[in-house]
Amino acid sequence: MPTGIAMRDAREQLFAAAERVLVRDGANGLSSRAVTDEAGVAKGLLHRHFPDFDGFLTQFALEHIARVEARSAALRESAGTGTVVANLTRALADLFGPVMLGVVGLVISRDAVRTRLRQATGAGVPVLKEATRMVHGYLVAERDLGRVTPGADIDALAPTLIGAAHLLLADKEHTPPHPGDLERAVAAVLAGTRH
Template sequence: MPTGIAIRDARTQLFDAAERILLRDGPSALTSRAVTDEAGCAKGVLHRHFADFDAFLTELVQDRIARIEGQTEVLRASAGSGAVIDNVSGALVVIFESVAVAVIGLVIFRDEVRARLRRAGVGGIPVLSEASVMIGRYLEAERDLGRLASDADIATLAPTLIGAGHLLFADRSAQPPEPRAVTRVVTTVLAGALPK
Protein backbone atom coordinates (compact mmCIF):
# COMPACT_ATOMS: atom_id res chain seq x y z
CA MET A 1 0.00 0.00 0.00
CA PRO A 2 1.24 3.50 -0.67
CA THR A 3 2.39 5.53 2.28
CA GLY A 4 2.32 9.25 2.85
CA ILE A 5 -1.23 9.63 1.50
CA ALA A 6 -3.61 11.30 3.92
CA ILE A 7 -6.76 9.32 4.68
CA ARG A 8 -9.81 11.31 5.62
CA ASP A 9 -11.52 9.92 8.72
CA ALA A 10 -9.43 6.77 8.91
CA ARG A 11 -11.39 5.38 11.87
CA THR A 12 -14.68 5.49 9.98
CA GLN A 13 -13.04 4.03 6.89
CA LEU A 14 -11.60 1.15 8.95
CA PHE A 15 -14.89 0.55 10.80
CA ASP A 16 -16.83 0.46 7.53
CA ALA A 17 -14.30 -1.96 6.04
CA ALA A 18 -14.60 -4.24 9.07
CA GLU A 19 -18.38 -4.11 8.81
CA ARG A 20 -18.27 -5.16 5.15
CA ILE A 21 -16.01 -8.10 6.02
CA LEU A 22 -18.26 -9.12 8.92
CA LEU A 23 -21.35 -9.04 6.73
CA ARG A 24 -19.71 -10.82 3.81
CA ASP A 25 -17.43 -13.37 5.49
CA GLY A 26 -18.19 -13.47 9.21
CA PRO A 27 -16.05 -12.87 12.30
CA SER A 28 -13.44 -15.55 11.52
CA ALA A 29 -12.36 -13.57 8.43
CA LEU A 30 -11.76 -10.40 10.41
CA THR A 31 -8.01 -9.77 10.67
CA SER A 32 -6.07 -6.53 10.73
CA ARG A 33 -4.69 -7.32 7.25
CA ALA A 34 -8.18 -8.04 5.89
CA VAL A 35 -9.51 -4.77 7.34
CA THR A 36 -6.71 -2.60 5.99
CA ASP A 37 -6.85 -4.31 2.59
CA GLU A 38 -10.62 -3.77 2.47
CA ALA A 39 -10.15 -0.13 3.52
CA GLY A 40 -7.43 0.36 0.91
CA CYS A 41 -4.81 1.58 3.37
CA ALA A 42 -1.53 0.46 4.87
CA LYS A 43 -1.66 -1.84 7.90
CA GLY A 44 0.13 0.81 9.95
CA VAL A 45 -2.91 3.09 9.69
CA LEU A 46 -4.91 0.77 11.94
CA HIS A 47 -2.12 0.62 14.51
CA ARG A 48 -1.68 4.38 14.44
CA HIS A 49 -5.29 4.84 15.59
CA PHE A 50 -5.74 1.82 17.89
CA ALA A 51 -3.48 0.18 20.50
CA ASP A 52 -4.03 -3.27 18.99
CA PHE A 53 -6.54 -5.20 16.90
CA ASP A 54 -8.73 -6.13 19.86
CA ALA A 55 -8.90 -2.43 20.81
CA PHE A 56 -10.03 -1.71 17.24
CA LEU A 57 -12.72 -4.41 17.41
CA THR A 58 -13.88 -3.20 20.82
CA GLU A 59 -14.30 0.34 19.52
CA LEU A 60 -16.08 -1.01 16.42
CA VAL A 61 -18.66 -2.70 18.65
CA GLN A 62 -19.01 0.43 20.79
CA ASP A 63 -19.51 2.52 17.65
CA ARG A 64 -22.27 0.21 16.43
CA ILE A 65 -23.89 0.31 19.89
CA ALA A 66 -23.85 4.12 19.71
CA ARG A 67 -25.69 3.95 16.39
CA ILE A 68 -28.47 1.91 17.99
CA GLU A 69 -28.62 4.32 20.91
CA GLY A 70 -28.97 7.15 18.37
CA GLN A 71 -31.93 5.37 16.77
CA THR A 72 -33.68 5.07 20.14
CA GLU A 73 -34.92 8.67 20.18
CA VAL A 74 -35.95 8.49 16.54
CA LEU A 75 -38.13 5.45 17.23
CA ARG A 76 -39.47 6.90 20.48
CA ALA A 77 -40.42 10.10 18.66
CA SER A 78 -42.56 8.03 16.27
CA ALA A 79 -44.85 7.01 19.15
CA GLY A 80 -48.41 8.04 18.43
CA SER A 81 -48.02 7.89 14.66
CA GLY A 82 -48.44 4.90 12.39
CA ALA A 83 -49.36 1.46 13.66
CA VAL A 84 -47.46 0.11 16.68
CA ILE A 85 -46.92 -3.24 14.97
CA ASP A 86 -45.56 -1.56 11.83
CA ASN A 87 -43.24 0.70 13.86
CA VAL A 88 -41.81 -2.21 15.86
CA SER A 89 -41.50 -4.40 12.75
CA GLY A 90 -39.64 -1.63 10.95
CA ALA A 91 -37.33 -1.09 13.91
CA LEU A 92 -36.46 -4.81 14.04
CA VAL A 93 -35.62 -4.80 10.34
CA VAL A 94 -33.39 -1.73 10.77
CA ILE A 95 -31.60 -3.33 13.72
CA PHE A 96 -31.07 -6.78 12.26
CA GLU A 97 -30.46 -5.93 8.61
CA SER A 98 -27.54 -3.84 9.80
CA VAL A 99 -24.35 -5.33 11.12
CA ALA A 100 -25.98 -6.21 14.47
CA VAL A 101 -26.14 -9.97 13.92
CA ALA A 102 -22.52 -10.08 12.75
CA VAL A 103 -21.36 -7.97 15.72
CA ILE A 104 -22.98 -10.44 18.09
CA GLY A 105 -21.03 -13.23 16.39
CA LEU A 106 -17.84 -11.19 16.71
CA VAL A 107 -18.34 -10.65 20.45
CA ILE A 108 -18.98 -14.36 20.95
CA PHE A 109 -16.02 -15.30 18.73
CA ARG A 110 -13.40 -13.07 20.42
CA ASP A 111 -12.98 -13.52 24.16
CA GLU A 112 -10.70 -10.49 24.55
CA VAL A 113 -13.20 -8.18 22.85
CA ARG A 114 -15.94 -9.44 25.17
CA ALA A 115 -13.68 -8.89 28.20
CA ARG A 116 -12.77 -5.35 27.11
CA LEU A 117 -16.43 -4.50 26.53
CA ARG A 118 -17.27 -5.72 30.04
CA ARG A 119 -14.47 -3.56 31.49
CA ALA A 120 -15.89 -0.60 29.55
CA GLY A 121 -19.27 -1.16 31.20
CA VAL A 122 -21.06 -2.81 28.28
CA GLY A 123 -23.32 -5.43 29.88
CA GLY A 124 -25.52 -8.19 28.59
CA ILE A 125 -25.13 -9.14 24.96
CA PRO A 126 -23.78 -6.06 23.20
CA VAL A 127 -26.11 -4.66 20.55
CA LEU A 128 -29.02 -6.90 21.65
CA SER A 129 -29.18 -5.23 25.07
CA GLU A 130 -29.21 -1.75 23.53
CA ALA A 131 -31.80 -2.83 20.95
CA SER A 132 -34.00 -4.14 23.76
CA VAL A 133 -33.75 -0.76 25.52
CA MET A 134 -34.66 0.98 22.26
CA ILE A 135 -37.79 -1.15 21.74
CA GLY A 136 -38.69 -0.86 25.45
CA ARG A 137 -38.57 2.95 25.43
CA TYR A 138 -40.74 3.05 22.35
CA LEU A 139 -43.28 0.65 23.85
CA GLU A 140 -43.36 2.70 27.07
CA ALA A 141 -44.13 5.82 25.04
CA GLU A 142 -46.94 4.01 23.24
CA ARG A 143 -48.30 2.72 26.56
CA ASP A 144 -48.26 6.27 27.94
CA LEU A 145 -50.30 7.36 24.91
CA GLY A 146 -52.83 4.58 25.47
CA ARG A 147 -51.86 2.69 22.31
CA LEU A 148 -50.72 -0.26 24.43
CA ALA A 149 -52.57 -1.68 27.42
CA SER A 150 -51.77 0.11 30.67
CA ASP A 151 -50.63 -3.17 32.21
CA ALA A 152 -48.41 -4.15 29.25
CA ASP A 153 -45.25 -5.81 30.61
CA ILE A 154 -42.64 -3.83 28.68
CA ALA A 155 -39.76 -5.47 30.59
CA THR A 156 -40.83 -8.81 29.08
CA LEU A 157 -42.12 -7.65 25.69
CA ALA A 158 -38.99 -5.75 24.59
CA PRO A 159 -36.45 -8.57 25.06
CA THR A 160 -38.94 -11.08 23.66
CA LEU A 161 -39.22 -9.02 20.48
CA ILE A 162 -35.44 -8.66 20.22
CA GLY A 163 -34.87 -12.38 20.81
CA ALA A 164 -37.49 -13.38 18.26
CA GLY A 165 -36.11 -10.83 15.78
CA HIS A 166 -32.59 -12.12 16.28
CA LEU A 167 -33.71 -15.67 15.55
CA LEU A 168 -35.41 -14.54 12.33
CA PHE A 169 -32.27 -12.82 11.06
CA ALA A 170 -29.57 -15.05 12.60
CA ASP A 171 -28.70 -17.14 9.52
CA ARG A 172 -26.16 -14.96 7.70
CA SER A 173 -26.09 -17.32 4.71
CA ALA A 174 -29.85 -17.11 4.07
CA GLN A 175 -31.93 -14.31 2.65
CA PRO A 176 -33.41 -11.95 5.25
CA PRO A 177 -36.91 -12.92 6.36
CA GLU A 178 -39.88 -11.59 4.44
CA PRO A 179 -41.38 -8.46 6.00
CA ARG A 180 -44.61 -10.36 6.67
CA ALA A 181 -42.66 -12.90 8.77
CA VAL A 182 -41.33 -10.08 10.95
CA THR A 183 -44.80 -8.54 11.20
CA ARG A 184 -46.31 -11.92 12.16
CA VAL A 185 -43.82 -12.31 15.03
CA VAL A 186 -44.41 -8.76 16.29
CA THR A 187 -48.19 -9.21 16.04
CA THR A 188 -48.01 -12.44 18.05
CA VAL A 189 -45.76 -11.02 20.75
CA LEU A 190 -47.78 -7.83 21.15
CA ALA A 191 -51.24 -9.43 20.80
CA GLY A 192 -52.00 -9.33 24.53
CA ALA A 193 -50.67 -5.79 24.95
CA LEU A 194 -52.70 -4.09 22.24
CA PRO A 195 -55.94 -2.47 23.40
CA LYS A 196 -58.99 -4.55 22.58
Protein backbone atom coordinates (compact mmCIF):
# COMPACT_ATOMS: atom_id res chain seq x y z
CA MET A 1 0.00 0.00 0.00
CA PRO A 2 1.54 3.32 -0.99
CA THR A 3 2.05 5.79 1.80
CA GLY A 4 0.69 9.30 1.69
CA ILE A 5 -2.88 8.39 0.73
CA ALA A 6 -5.13 11.31 1.64
CA MET A 7 -7.55 10.74 4.55
CA ARG A 8 -10.59 11.42 2.36
CA ASP A 9 -9.47 8.88 -0.24
CA ALA A 10 -8.75 6.25 2.43
CA ARG A 11 -12.12 6.87 4.11
CA GLU A 12 -13.99 6.61 0.83
CA GLN A 13 -12.13 3.45 -0.17
CA LEU A 14 -12.75 1.80 3.22
CA PHE A 15 -16.39 2.92 3.38
CA ALA A 16 -17.06 1.61 -0.14
CA ALA A 17 -15.50 -1.72 0.85
CA ALA A 18 -17.61 -1.81 4.04
CA GLU A 19 -20.75 -1.27 1.94
CA ARG A 20 -19.88 -4.22 -0.29
CA VAL A 21 -19.16 -6.48 2.68
CA LEU A 22 -22.34 -5.34 4.44
CA VAL A 23 -24.56 -6.05 1.44
CA ARG A 24 -22.90 -9.39 0.69
CA ASP A 25 -22.33 -10.76 4.21
CA GLY A 26 -24.55 -8.69 6.51
CA ALA A 27 -23.63 -6.87 9.71
CA ASN A 28 -22.13 -10.05 11.21
CA GLY A 29 -19.69 -10.27 8.30
CA LEU A 30 -18.17 -6.87 9.02
CA SER A 31 -14.71 -7.05 10.54
CA SER A 32 -11.65 -4.92 10.08
CA ARG A 33 -10.03 -7.79 8.17
CA ALA A 34 -13.06 -8.22 5.88
CA VAL A 35 -13.14 -4.49 5.11
CA THR A 36 -9.42 -4.12 4.45
CA ASP A 37 -9.33 -7.32 2.39
CA GLU A 38 -12.29 -6.07 0.35
CA ALA A 39 -10.60 -2.69 -0.12
CA GLY A 40 -7.32 -4.36 -1.08
CA VAL A 41 -5.34 -2.42 1.52
CA ALA A 42 -3.20 -3.26 4.52
CA LYS A 43 -5.12 -3.70 7.78
CA GLY A 44 -3.06 -0.93 9.34
CA LEU A 45 -4.64 1.65 7.02
CA LEU A 46 -7.97 1.40 8.84
CA HIS A 47 -6.31 1.73 12.22
CA ARG A 48 -4.20 4.65 11.02
CA HIS A 49 -7.34 6.67 10.24
CA PHE A 50 -9.75 5.48 12.95
CA PRO A 51 -9.20 4.90 16.67
CA ASP A 52 -10.68 1.37 16.52
CA PHE A 53 -13.07 -0.68 14.41
CA ASP A 54 -16.17 0.56 16.27
CA GLY A 55 -14.96 4.11 15.59
CA PHE A 56 -14.73 3.23 11.90
CA LEU A 57 -18.23 1.74 11.92
CA THR A 58 -19.59 4.78 13.76
CA GLN A 59 -18.16 7.13 11.11
CA PHE A 60 -19.47 4.80 8.39
CA ALA A 61 -22.97 4.97 9.88
CA LEU A 62 -22.73 8.77 10.30
CA GLU A 63 -21.97 9.06 6.58
CA HIS A 64 -25.20 7.19 5.86
CA ILE A 65 -27.15 9.30 8.33
CA ALA A 66 -25.94 12.37 6.41
CA ARG A 67 -27.33 10.77 3.25
CA VAL A 68 -30.73 10.39 4.96
CA GLU A 69 -30.65 14.08 5.76
CA ALA A 70 -29.88 14.89 2.10
CA ARG A 71 -32.79 12.67 1.02
CA SER A 72 -34.96 14.48 3.51
CA ALA A 73 -34.39 17.81 1.79
CA ALA A 74 -35.17 16.29 -1.61
CA LEU A 75 -38.38 14.70 -0.31
CA ARG A 76 -39.57 17.98 1.24
CA GLU A 77 -38.90 19.71 -2.08
CA SER A 78 -41.23 17.21 -3.79
CA ALA A 79 -44.16 18.40 -1.65
CA GLY A 80 -46.98 19.64 -3.83
CA THR A 81 -45.96 17.52 -6.82
CA GLY A 82 -47.20 14.07 -7.81
CA THR A 83 -49.17 12.32 -5.09
CA VAL A 84 -48.32 12.02 -1.41
CA VAL A 85 -48.47 8.21 -1.62
CA ALA A 86 -46.24 8.02 -4.72
CA ASN A 87 -43.69 10.46 -3.29
CA LEU A 88 -43.44 8.56 0.00
CA THR A 89 -43.36 5.16 -1.70
CA ARG A 90 -40.45 6.24 -3.90
CA ALA A 91 -38.59 7.84 -0.99
CA LEU A 92 -39.02 4.82 1.28
CA ALA A 93 -38.01 2.32 -1.42
CA ASP A 94 -34.91 4.43 -2.14
CA LEU A 95 -34.11 4.85 1.55
CA PHE A 96 -34.37 1.16 2.42
CA GLY A 97 -32.08 -0.11 -0.32
CA PRO A 98 -29.62 -2.91 0.43
CA VAL A 99 -26.89 -0.68 1.88
CA MET A 100 -29.16 1.26 4.23
CA LEU A 101 -30.87 -1.92 5.37
CA GLY A 102 -27.42 -3.23 6.19
CA VAL A 103 -26.57 -0.06 8.10
CA VAL A 104 -29.79 -0.40 10.13
CA GLY A 105 -28.82 -4.01 10.90
CA LEU A 106 -25.36 -2.85 11.93
CA VAL A 107 -26.76 -0.18 14.27
CA ILE A 108 -29.19 -2.63 15.84
CA SER A 109 -26.64 -5.43 16.28
CA ARG A 110 -23.59 -3.52 17.59
CA ASP A 111 -24.19 -1.95 20.98
CA ALA A 112 -20.93 0.00 21.03
CA VAL A 113 -21.64 1.58 17.65
CA ARG A 114 -25.23 2.43 18.62
CA THR A 115 -24.00 4.03 21.86
CA ARG A 116 -21.44 6.16 20.01
CA LEU A 117 -24.02 7.17 17.43
CA ARG A 118 -26.45 8.23 20.15
CA GLN A 119 -23.72 10.40 21.64
CA ALA A 120 -23.42 12.09 18.25
CA THR A 121 -27.08 12.19 17.21
CA GLY A 122 -29.17 11.99 20.39
CA ALA A 123 -31.69 9.47 21.70
CA GLY A 124 -33.55 7.01 19.50
CA VAL A 125 -32.42 4.33 17.08
CA PRO A 126 -29.88 6.01 14.79
CA VAL A 127 -30.76 5.94 11.09
CA LEU A 128 -34.40 5.03 11.81
CA LYS A 129 -34.77 8.21 13.86
CA GLU A 130 -33.45 10.34 10.98
CA ALA A 131 -35.64 8.45 8.52
CA THR A 132 -38.67 9.18 10.71
CA ARG A 133 -37.74 12.88 10.77
CA MET A 134 -37.50 12.78 6.97
CA VAL A 135 -41.05 11.44 6.60
CA HIS A 136 -42.35 13.75 9.35
CA GLY A 137 -40.91 16.84 7.64
CA TYR A 138 -42.41 15.82 4.33
CA LEU A 139 -45.86 15.21 5.82
CA VAL A 140 -45.75 18.61 7.55
CA ALA A 141 -44.89 20.24 4.21
CA GLU A 142 -47.79 18.46 2.52
CA ARG A 143 -50.12 19.43 5.38
CA ASP A 144 -49.04 23.06 4.99
CA LEU A 145 -49.96 22.79 1.29
CA GLY A 146 -53.37 21.33 2.16
CA ARG A 147 -52.65 17.87 0.73
CA VAL A 148 -52.70 16.20 4.16
CA THR A 149 -55.60 16.92 6.50
CA PRO A 150 -54.94 19.43 9.29
CA GLY A 151 -55.85 16.91 12.00
CA ALA A 152 -53.57 14.12 10.74
CA ASP A 153 -51.40 12.75 13.56
CA ILE A 154 -48.07 13.18 11.80
CA ASP A 155 -46.17 12.27 14.98
CA ALA A 156 -47.75 8.79 14.75
CA LEU A 157 -47.85 8.48 10.96
CA ALA A 158 -44.13 9.04 10.37
CA PRO A 159 -42.78 6.20 12.55
CA THR A 160 -45.60 3.93 11.37
CA LEU A 161 -44.55 4.47 7.75
CA ILE A 162 -40.89 3.83 8.59
CA GLY A 163 -41.77 0.64 10.48
CA ALA A 164 -44.02 -0.66 7.72
CA ALA A 165 -41.45 0.04 5.00
CA HIS A 166 -38.62 -1.49 7.01
CA LEU A 167 -40.61 -4.66 7.72
CA LEU A 168 -41.60 -5.04 4.07
CA LEU A 169 -38.14 -4.44 2.63
CA ALA A 170 -35.73 -5.83 5.25
CA ASP A 171 -36.12 -9.56 4.67
CA LYS A 172 -33.34 -10.29 2.19
CA GLU A 173 -33.55 -14.03 2.88
CA HIS A 174 -36.80 -14.37 0.91
CA THR A 175 -38.29 -13.07 -2.30
CA PRO A 176 -38.56 -9.29 -2.24
CA PRO A 177 -42.06 -7.91 -1.90
CA HIS A 178 -44.04 -7.06 -5.00
CA PRO A 179 -43.39 -3.41 -5.95
CA GLY A 180 -47.04 -2.58 -5.25
CA ASP A 181 -46.86 -3.91 -1.68
CA LEU A 182 -45.05 -0.86 -0.37
CA GLU A 183 -47.40 1.52 -2.15
CA ARG A 184 -50.42 -0.31 -0.69
CA ALA A 185 -48.90 -0.11 2.79
CA VAL A 186 -48.23 3.62 2.45
CA ALA A 187 -51.77 4.21 1.17
CA ALA A 188 -53.24 2.19 4.04
CA VAL A 189 -51.26 4.09 6.69
CA LEU A 190 -52.31 7.42 5.15
CA ALA A 191 -55.95 6.43 4.57
CA GLY A 192 -58.22 9.28 5.60
CA THR A 193 -55.38 11.80 5.92
CA ARG A 194 -55.26 13.15 2.37
CA HIS A 195 -57.44 15.70 0.61
